[in-house]
Amino acid sequence: MALKGNLRDFSLIQLLNLVNLAHKSGVLVIEGQSDEAKIYFKDGKLSYANLGREENNLIAVLQRYQKISEAQQQVLLEKSTQMNDKELGLLLVNAQYLNQKDIIDTLKGYFVDLIRRLFNWQEGYFYFDPEQNLPENLIPVKLDLESVIVEGTHQVKEWETLQEEIPSLEMSLKFPDRPGANIRNVNLSVDEWRVVSYVNPRNTMHQISQTIKIDDLKMRKIVFSLLQAGLVEIIRPGGMPALPRDKMFPTKNPVEQKSMLNRLITRIRAI
């Protein structure tokens, strides 16, 4: 039977487990809400991964992980217009820019980072194609999935906890009127400072995360730590109109209203 479905019903962790245990080879394609991911496997090990919208040729990856400078990147881009990743890797090794291990380790790091991001995808149609092999021009790695799966399990649990604590990033932050924490003893990271600098009832957490270019998970982590330290409070964004709930629902009871919505969601999922 074809391996296909939706991440909502069968998570990426479950898929990786399946590939790992069954020593599968092929490509797993996940069509997310805003991007498409392809993960190639060979005998149950990850051999390559990419995101459709992300620049993921070898030069881009090496530059992103600071293995080559911007100046080197420019030179390589000019030289390598007709080169594929394998040829380029050989050029880098021959020119003693990097050795083979550097290149493979960097690619592994990139693929693990990419999978980490995919763990945050809650929805997405997927299918596994056992017939499709990695294109010859790409550099394959051999990455054991066990550690990725363990890390993913922790990440998903952390995500669930953070979602319970901060259900929506469409809320704003404000500084407490009477801070209880001993502020002098609080040390903030660079990213926490960046978030703090945008704390204002008019800025939603989502807007802040987009402005400072951090993903939802990181934003939730930072806000959670700021909340724990008593540095911020979550409030409704300024000027946001309340929902006309008495007109939307045939009942005024908020519990019944939410029950209706949950029943609607369940029903539509089942169509």
Add this chain to the structure above:
Amino acid sequence: MQTVKIVVTGPFNSGKTEFIRSVSEIDVVATERKITSDSEKSVKETTTVAMDFGRITVDDDLVLYLFGTPGQKRFEFMWEILSEGMLGFIVLVDSTRPETFREARSILETFRAYAPTPYVVGANKQDMENAWEVDDMRVALRLDPKVKMLPCIATRKDDVKKVLLELLYNILAEMEVNDQ
């Protein structure tokens, strides 16, 4: 029996009737008429003049109605009537016709003025060769980053479900925000 409703709106020929047809358990009660105007006739043969009407029975006690609005501006008088008491609304936009983006934006703002209920935007006809990328459409429609915009093909049930679910998740999230 309790009923709730969601409105599907958007410019002329954006795919509202197909969208409702994809998930409705009844044949959509469409109020289509043959088009007489030459400019509109070049796009499609018939159009919705009053409303489309679809139904999804949730259980013995709850029914969801889907109302599709007529797309042309001259039927605007229908919009306010249809928007009364809606849970939220979906704005469908034809990804292949950038000339309708401005109108889509105007429809969105009109509905938002009728009721501050949650809404999502569906970038329809994404299977067409000349369809705009969702990100580009978002810029063209000047959508706020927090507004959800989903690629979709209105004839595909799964795509329609995704759009409907996204709207319901938004409504739930806003209710929780309001309750805090």
